Amino acid sequence: MLSPTSTDVIRATLPVVGAAISDITTLFYRKLFDAHPELERDLFNRGNQKQGEQQKALAGAIAAFAALQLEPDQARVDLILSRIANKHASLGIEPAQYAIVHTHLFAAIVEVLGDAVTPEVAAAWDEVYWLMAETLIAMEAGLYASAGVAVGDVWRDVRVRERRHESADTVSFVLTSLDGSPLPSFAPGQYLSVAVHLPDGARQIRQYSLSSAPSRGDWRVSVKRAGEVSNFLYQNVFEDDVLAVSTPFGDLVLQDDDAPLLLVSAGIGCTPMIGMLSHLADTEDSRPISVLHADRSASSHAHRAELTELVERLPFAVMHRWYEDLGARRPEGSLREGRADLGEVTIAPGTRAYLCGPLPFMLGMREALLAKDVPAENIHYEVFGPDSWSATV
Structure with a gap:
């Protein structure tokens, strides 16, 4: 909790800092990578850096965390920081790295805001930063402990036992341990990180949802051919190859209760579902x-046959599919043409909803669920890439 003095300063300066936060985070990353080029090459997603997505997500998280110190809302704080902590854990982030970030972030704040950064202002924002950082460090320590690994020691080599096509542009890799022993279990809906060495020498890391059940002793990830790392995996990884992957993490997990479920996905967002x-x-x-699943067409729908088979195995499960292009097929039963429409779906009281897909799709589904009186706390989601949503909902 912020001290009373810092709370007053943050309240007075948040509008100024908030207005400049995008400039601050952009300059921060430039300073960080100038001083530590290995972080840009081997840790951060350089595709997201180039598109400005990581800068936007960091700016949103800092501004939202600071604002929530003025009007405390622990549920939102937990939501924002839990997602960051799980992502950090999947990368093997260690406490010492927060000091590096602090150095370059505050240098950027001073350079952008100039004389507005008085000693009192600097002290207050320093307090905000370390409150956020120390909370994340504690969360990450708990995640490492729960996973049974030392702080930051999340990486292991696994073998690709099977590679199979799930759609025209998606492949799955079934992963096993090198010695044949069962891989650790995980919570349904979690993801792991995959690290690859690219032809230019960079080590780039991406996250992929686990698309298999946790009790089978192996891990399966599904990779859509899009982006630098996913394209590399699609084109270059085959059966018997070895991959470096992290321990599974992630907070989009099924709650331990008997509430009715609504699983809503679009495109490759079907994988955690x-x-x-x-x-x-x-x-x-x-x-x-x-x-509920939405896709461009049947041919682009990854895991289409498997989804049907799983729904048929569950006695009280129903499926709704929307394809933008049905081709020669005609709408029938649960199959519709066009975009997903929750107006056609009955939502049971007490439903827990899980969303995964493109951000505009999930925002639309969330609004439709709220309109159907599904409480916000019952709507859970996974964002593929930097999370610029948590700070705004």
Whole structure:
């Protein structure tokens, strides 16, 4: 909790800092990478850096965290920081790296804001930063401990036992340990990081949802051919190859209750839902489950046959699909043409909703769920890439 003195200063300066936060974070990354080029090459997603997405997400998180110190809302703080902590854990972030970030972030603040950064202002924002950083460090320590690994020691080599096509532009890799022992279990809906060495010498890391049940002793990830690392994996990784992957992390996980479920996905956002449904089918779950998926066409729908099979294994599950292009097919039963429309779906009281897909799709689905009186705290989601959503909802 901020000290009273710092609270007053943050309240007075938040509008100024908030207005400049995008400039601050852009300059911060430039300073950070000038001083530590290995971080840009080997840790940060350089595609997101080039597009400005990482800068936007960091700016939103800092501004939102500071604002929440003025009007405390612990649930929102937990939401924002839990997602960051899980991502950091999947990268193996260690406490010492927060001091490096602090050095270059505050240099950027001083350079952008100039004389407005008095000693009192600097002290207050320093307090905000370390409150946020120390909370994240504690969360990450808990995640490492729960995973049974030392702080930052999340990487292991695994072997690709099987590679198979799931759609025209998506492949799955089934991963096993090098010695044949079962890989650790995970919570349905979680993801792992994959690190690859690219032809230019960079080590780039990306996250992929686990699209298999947690009890089978292996891990499966599904990769859509898009972006630098996913294209590399699609083109260059085959059966018997070895990959460097992290321990699974992630906070989009099924709650331990019997609430009705609504699983809503679009495109490759189906992967965490496939993992959840595999677990639900393996455990013979009997709660009401509605599965909604939107895609461009049947040929682009990854895991299409598997999704149908999993829904059929669950006694009280129903499926709704929307394809923008049905081709020669005609709308029938659960298959519709066009964009997903929750107006056509009955939402059971007490439903927990899980969303994954492009950000505009999820924002639209969230608004539709709120309009159907689904409480905001019952709407969970996963963002592929920098999370610029948590700070705004």
